[in-house]
Amino acid sequence: MASTATPSCPRCQIGHLQVGSATYSCVQQGVFLSVPNVPSWTCDICQYREFDFDALIRIEALVGQLGPASDADLQTAKRPPVDNEVIDKRPPRIKP
Numbered sequence: 001m002a003s004t005a006t007p008s009c010p011r012c013q014i015g016h017l018q019v020g021s022a023t024y025s026c027v028q029q030g031v032f033l034s035v036p037n038v039p040s041w042t043c044d045i046c047q048y049r050e051f052d053f054d055a056l057i058r059i060e061a062l063v064g065q066l067g068p069a070s071d072a073d074l075q076t077a078k079r080p081p082v083d084n085e086v087i088d089k090r091p092p093r094i095k096p
Contacts, residue, residue, distance in 0.1 A: 007041070015045030024051055028063045035059055 006016040024038040038059070039052040 007044060009043035009048055011048040012046040013041060015043040016051070017041035018044055019050075022049060022051070024056070024059065028060075029067075033059075033063060 007020065009017060018041065020040060020042055021037045022040045022042065024033075024035045024040075026033055038055050041050045042048070047078040
């Protein structure tokens with residue numbers, strides 16, 4: 001019969017790591033990065049989480065290819081100014 005033992009948690013030493021997926025979030029080259037559905041292991045007691053090493057290598061390779069944003073790209077990413085005529089045409093807000 002095959003063994004179905006799961007690895008024990010390296011932090012609390014009590015719980016067991018369960019396979020699943022989670023959102024990986026970090027700051028890379030000054031830009032916030034959030035990647036959903038990254039394979040991970042989560043402790044069923046203390047909620048410690050480890051992400052799959054191969055998945056993290058692939059994410060870093062993709063981000064490394066993009067490189068940091070140029071100053072011109074950052075300037076065009078700003079929101080346009082709000083048109084005052086649109087603001088003036090809104091109906092008055094009634095307080096409850």
